[in-house]
Amino acid sequence: MKVISIVGARPQLVKLAPISAAFAGTKHEHVIVHTGQHYDANLSDVFFDGLGIPAPDVHLGIGSGSHGVQTGSVLAALDPVLEREKPDWVLVYGDTNSTIAGALSAVKMHLPVAHLEAGLRSFNRRMPEEHNRVLTDHCADLLLAPTDEAMRHLAAEGLAERSELAGDVMVDICLRIRDGVAAGAHPAPALPEGIDAAKPFLLATLHRPDNTDDPERLAAIIDSLAALPLPVALLAHPRLVARAEAHGIELGRGSVHVGEPLPYAGLIAAVLASSGVVTDSGGLQKEAFLLKRITTTIRPETEWVETVRTGWNILVPDPHTMDPAAWAATVTRAAPAADPGTPYGDGHAAENVVRILEEWKGGSQQA
Structure with a gap:
């Protein structure tokens, strides 16, 4: 065949x-x-x-x-x-x-x-x-x-x-790399300057057109990330960098520390080191779920409904419209006590x- x-x-x-x-x-x-x-x-x-x-x-x-x-x-x-x-x-x-x-x-x-x-x-x-x-x-x-x-x-x-x-199949590779990270088979991830992997931090990605193409919306989302109480490692997709430059928006400010996208093993290691994830990526929602890290998704919906039903993922379409204290509490919340199971x-x-x-x-x- x-x-x-x-x-x-x-x-x-x-x-x-x-x-x-x-x-x-x-x-x-x-x-x-x-x-x-x-x-x-x-x-x-x-x-x-x-x-x-x-x-x-x-x-x-x-x-x-x-x-x-x-x-x-x-x-x-x-x-x-x-x-x-x-x-x-x-x-x-x-x-x-x-x-x-x-x-x-x-x-x-x-x-x-x-x-x-x-x-x-x-x-x-x-x-x-x-x-x-x-x-x-x-x-x-x-x-x-x-x-x-x-x-x-x-x-x-x-x-x-x-x-x-x-x-x-994402489960296959994610679990394999997770075990390799635990065994020391992969180097420490190259996190953005200012992020200490030994201290609490949030990992963030942002790339979908609905979040990046409108200047006011992108600026408001970055404002919300910049105001968080924990350092935010923003792994900046080329789309995000290009849109921010075109709109005249400074990404690296407040709590936000900007870095480049990571190789897959580096990304898995970074998720494991983090206190939680903020993203609009479908794949990263699921990877964080598999690695038992809480996720806050800046979208009104998700394809991976199992992550939401189990409480490991919360959808926040417009973080800038939330009370700042409620937004901070959402992204730094405790992990659910129940085992998420193996829906994937x-x-x-x-x-x-x-x-x-x-x-x-x-x-x-x-x-």
């Missing part, structure tokens, strides 16, 4: 790591195509190096651009690759422009498509990720869902017959994915 993995952004590279390792233990051929959607070394190269992923077999070098330009460029560049390789499966990951472009290119060439992390829904159609994940689910042949909740969403949309509960699986999702692809080879379940 030949499987092509199409990836292009940081979260997809993290998910690729356990999938690549699972294929390495088989006789199947696994081809990695990197679209180049994330081309910054801190969002791409360090993940191949740090997570032991083989170098991409094909690098399309697409780079930045509007959603339409980026998606169209990936589509145009993928056609000859898929025509040449003729895989048994095209495996697409998550909800980025690379995801929908990979799925569309494959289905138009009548190649079976499997969508990893299928069935997630925020029900917020302002998010480009929501369009990407819904469209991908409805054109793919096999839907690899991470959770029971995702399976319910797929069934509600009439997609149950091509859905399989695989578990969440047991750390063997990648092995499940390979098995399910074998069972469904050709785009339909084999007898």
Whole structure:
């Protein structure tokens, strides 16, 4: 069986790591195509190096651009690759422009498509990720869902017959790296200047357009972070830096200390060292949950509803509208006493994915 993995952004590279390792233990051929959607070394190269992923077999070098330009460029560049390789499966990951472009290119060439992390829904159609994940689910042949909740969403949309509960591959890699950090196998994370990992601090990321593109909203969110009683290590995504510079907003002020995005092992170590997380990232919400660190999410909704139901995550759409004392109390609250359970699986999702692809080879379940 030949499987092509199409990836292009940081979260997809993290998910690729356990999938690549699972294929390495088989006789199947696994081809990695990197679209180049994330081309910054801190969002791409360090993940191949740090997570032991083989170098991409094909690098399309697409780079930045509007959603339409980026998606169209990936589509145009993928056609000859898929025509040449003729895989048994095209495996697409998550909800980025690379995801929908990979799925569309494959289905138009009548190649079976499997969508990893299928069935997630925020029900917020302002998010480009929501369009990407819904469209991908409805054109793919096999839907690899991470959770029971995702399976319910797929069934509600009439997609149950091509859905399989695989578990969440992010659990596989997160737990592996967590254990490596505990064993001293990874160096201490390069935290922003002014952050002492031995003392309480909050870890923060911010990158979604709804939070960064409006100057008044971005300034208000940074004001809220700057007023917190604990130091805030803000790992600044290139999107955030670019928007702040364009708006004339100073990120590093008050409690906020600005640093660069970390390699995955560094990020896991930083979460473990922190007192809690403030973010708008889907992936980091879940990683903090797996690592048992409280999270405050600056969004009105989340795809990872299990993190909220268990009390480990609280949604705060507009922190600047809260009473400052209530905002501070929210982000520094105590962790829930109850065990969060394992709603995202047991750390063997990648092995499940390979098995399910074998069972469904050709785009339909084999007898």
